[in-house]
Amino acid sequence: MNFLLRKLENEVPESALLEGEALLEDGAVEGLHEVEKQLWIAQSEGFEVEVQLSGQKVSAGTCECGTFKKSGICGHLTGTLLQVRQRQQQQKEKREQKKKATDTPRRLTTGVVLDQVNPAELIGFVREYARTNRNFAIALKARFASSVSNLNSKEKYLQLLDTTINAVRKSDRQITLRGAQRLSKVLDELHQQMEQHLDAGNLVELADIALSIIEKISPVLSKIQQQREHVRARVVGAFDYLLELVERSPAPQLLRRLWADCQREYPKRTYQSNQLDRYFFKLMLKTAQESSQLEALLGTLEERASQEEETNGAGADYILLQIAVLEQLNRVEKARKLIEAHLTSPDILEFAIKQAQRQNNRPREKALAQIGLRLDLPENYKDQLEALLLQLAEAEADLNSIKTYALLQFFRKLDLQLYKKAREATPKTERPALFENTLAQLRQRPYSAELRDTLAGLLLAEEQWAILMAYTEEVQSLDLLSEVDETLLSRFPERVKQLYRQLLHEYARHYVGPKTARRIALALLHLQSLNAQKFVSELAQELREQYPERHTLTAELSAFEE
Template identity: 20%
Template sequence: MEMELSSFEKQINSTILQRGKVYYQKGQVESLGETEDGVWVAVVAGSDDYFVEIEISKKGSVGDYGCDCPYDGDLCKHVVAVLYAIRDEKAIAPEDVPKTTKKKTKLSFQKLLDNISSDELKAFIVQYSKKDSSFKSDLELFFAEKDENFDIEKQIKDQIRKAIKTYSKHEFIDYGSSGKLARELQKILMQGQYYLSKNNILNGSLLCMAYIQEVMPVITYADDSNGSIGDAIDSGISLLTDIAVQSPVDLKEKIAVYLNKELQQDLYFDYGDFGYDMTDLYAQLCLDLSKIDDFLHFADVAIHKARLDRYDYRSSFFIQIKASILQKGNRTEEVQQLIEQQIHLPQMRKVQVEKAIENERFEEAKELLV
């Protein structure tokens, strides 16, 4: 649906529009913020808390939008409520309001900040931190680089454990609570994205490693039918990957050691592709660090263990990635030896067939295909 922020009311069903407006007027739009240029996110409180994301162009056009509520129509009341909130935040007047009848309105959030002195702001922060420990934790985490003695790993773990405790009941997280917890986890991870944007690679990596370590076990005692906890874990692994490829050598080594240790646990492989994605990253770091033998040893142990446990897919995965690493390391003879040893695997057989065809050994290719 194409619409402008200044006149979106004209494009929306009147019933949905009214319901969204009521939500906005009641102050049910929480945590509104612009995460990157033109992308706004917010949580809308109602019978449940729902996460809304909306793209607004510099010219004020509404782009893609989404909400994780169960409504199956094109646009829900939660999106409408956030549109009202964004327009108020940006201090854009609706097109239908005549300029001559403008009433005095409250200051936009940005203008309010501009009118507050640094001493007033500090006083508020001190006072509010006493009332809200979560606010205090968020503030400390945001400015972690200002304190060289700040333990970012402990802070992250404490925040995650607190969130898990909030949404757990009898050591289980039900369907409704898993979505809420996932949104809290994604908020925590946003701090890691902020660190990366500021090129604070060290804190970003420490945050991600602690995050993955704490969040991964949650999937074993949560109803994750909607996949929200899995998505939260994937986001952590993806961010760690983005950070790792930009890291200096000493930090890459630290991340590699962390991955090797974590990947000893079946947990990462039993509940999704998490372990496979982390193995891909570990392999790349070993290549970058010229520590191919470290990865080969890791892969051999994993292959042996997978075979003992009769995990055919896992065994095949590690054999294939071992072959790939050998190839990238220009260890041609070892690659060929591995392929011949594992010729019963379709992927290994495919490589050998393609090689035979490339060298015009067509009879050999036919035999391999039989």
């Protein structure tokens, strides 16, 4: 058995259920008691019945009667289960009554007041307080605007945002930091409501809220002195909700309305100055239902891209949208030519590479990435292209390319696994030269902890013990020494010990306090683990004699006496 007790009626045969109900009604289930936690026993018609629960589930049940032995269920067991459920419900009610009786409020909290106040009086208070406190009134409207049904749906949100903007704007029409924060609170509340409407499928209400935010907040962005980007993100978020709405297959009438609203709004200067017009175009691409709409959108995008290229040489967003429209119109060749003409743009190049990946066109993917490396692109783009070319080279087992791109990535990221990958792709006769060149390039770089550890890792990987020992002496780093000492101690015992002696004395000379003492003690403990007990005792004694007045240090060092 393994079913929820509350679903008993769905789990047992109807005949057993009817028999059990009759036994319970006739008082033929007797002596029910819990012998131990969740193990119940009862008597029914002279048969002993046992029930084992596990949480809210029935995990086992037995009865001595012949019916149970034959079919695994009987009226006696069913009647007992019904009585157990009754008993549990009674116990639960008693606990709740007891809790309620002892739950007399000891403090005057908001929850206590709201539980006991007269609803009519509360409404009166809220109405009066909203009349005298503008911030409260705005918060109240924002929270409950969707509940108002006797106003035009979009109009009520436009009114709400008008009221909010007027409340936060100064006499010079500027919006201060405090005003932007108050405006953000209202927008955050409306965003929560859009999420709820999306989940509930109230797509028209969602559209009304989103369009109201876009239309009312965009024109005031230029007036916000601080947190402008935060508020702008709420406008962009409204577009995102509209795009998500379109994915939910709304009614054609709603799609036509969104298209018309976009067509009416996007020409306004405020959207272009705040770089929001492209979001209208994305939405228009998704809501277009006829080829004539796509043709009109294509013309607009070509015009905008031309304007953008003339002013600042950009316009990639508009070009990508043009490509999407052309593909939707099935003008594949024109879309391809547009891509080829703008490959110097990182965004267009990235789009073209992803398109080649979707088409599983590996030669084009490789050619595009190689073109990108020859362009004057930002370093993060070059990093992505090198990683892609390395991945392609590995897929093709192209050893020369693996070596080339693994090394480029190694020098960019200082990841030893990439060097090892390049080494494996290099013929054995050429590996010494690979090591020498790599070492020389690393040595030319400015010192950093990351470079130090990478260079030491390279020397370890190539088993260049003498160079590693010399480098460790050169950089004078206790951190590095503790990483490589186990390897070097057996080969250069005196040089390693001398370096430890030098570094620990230097450290003790320049730093004081418990952290310094603990750091020295940890270094000595580490040396002990390498079976250098005699050296540790000598060094501890030297430090104790040199700094007898530093009690924290001498206390730590006392643990290392022979």
